[in-house]
Amino acid sequence: MQGASRAKSWAKAVQKEWKILENDLPETIYVRAFEDRMDLLRVVMMGASGTPYHDGLFFFDLQLPPSYPDAPPQVYYHSFGLRLNPNLYESGTVCLSLLNTFGGEGTEVWSSTESSLLQVVVSIQGLVFNDKPYYNETGYETMVDKPEGRRNALPYSENAYLLTLRTMLHLLRRPPRGFEEFVKEHFRHRGRFVLGACNAWLQGNIVDNAHATEVSRKQPCSAGLRLALTKVVPSLVAAFTEIRAKGCEEYQ
Known part of the structure; x- marks a missing residue:
């Protein structure tokens, strides 16, 4: 009887979480549940401009x-063997206080009465996929706004950007089950902006909201990034062309 009561309570808690997600998810996060496994959810989130x-x-x-x-x-990240953030490991481990996979205290850690799945996915998107991921590394937060921090943060961000592009290629080749058409539709609409940003970097410009701006002395595009882009962009063009992405013709 204790087992049956516990199972009923668990199912009720899960259904409550589903309702919260259905009503309050941000527009840039999507969640799907498995029909025959209440304990499983698959989440996709978009990287912010x-x-x-x-x-x-x-x-x-x-x-x-x-x-x-x-x-x-328990959270598993589809890494495709790429380490594009200090909190995300090639093994799929997600290092976050809220998941009890990293140290924390108070509201930073999981609470059975206060925490929710919505909080988990929003925290991953906001805290992990931020504009300066270098400082997510343990102990590096002390270097914010210091010369050493600024010197190291830029190449880390450039590498994260390149790994994001490589992740796009992996997703187009092997989209996670249940999101096959979602992946194609996303890149059919955003492919031209991805290539536009790459083209701006190749020309030595700074990318802001996927558009080129004037060259900035404070944040130059490194020669290493431009060289790496010359190798990855042709693969992106081919992948986007194959799914008939809009507006990619000029980059062929």
Whole structure:
């Protein structure tokens, strides 16, 4: 009887979470539940403009343990073997206080009465996929606005941007199940902006909201980034052309 009561309570908690997600998810995060597994959810979030992750798609699988909500969900990141953020490992591990996979205290850690799946996905998008991911590395927050920090943050962001582009290619080749058409539609509409941003970098400009701006002495585009882009852009053009992305003809 205790087992049946616990299962009923667990199912009620999950359905409550589904309702919160259905009503309050931001427009840039999508969640789907599995028909035959209440404990599984698949999440995709878009990278925000102004960050190295802009126009990218990032997938996570969430599993709710039998002890949920006393324990947080287990989260797996679809990394494709790429480390594009200090909080996201090639193995798929997501390092975050809210998931009890990193140290924290107070409201930073999971609470069975206060925390929610919505809080988890919004925290990942806002705290992980930010504009200066270098400072997410443990201990590096002390270097914010210091010469060493500024010197190291830029190349890290450039590499995160390149890995985001490579993630796009992996997603187009092997889209996560249940999101095959979603991935294609996203890049059919955003492909030209992705290529436009790449083209702006290649010309030595700064990218802001996927548009080129005047060259800035404070944030130059490195020669290394331009060289790397010459290698990845042709693959992006081919992938976007294959799915008939809009407005990509000029980059062929």
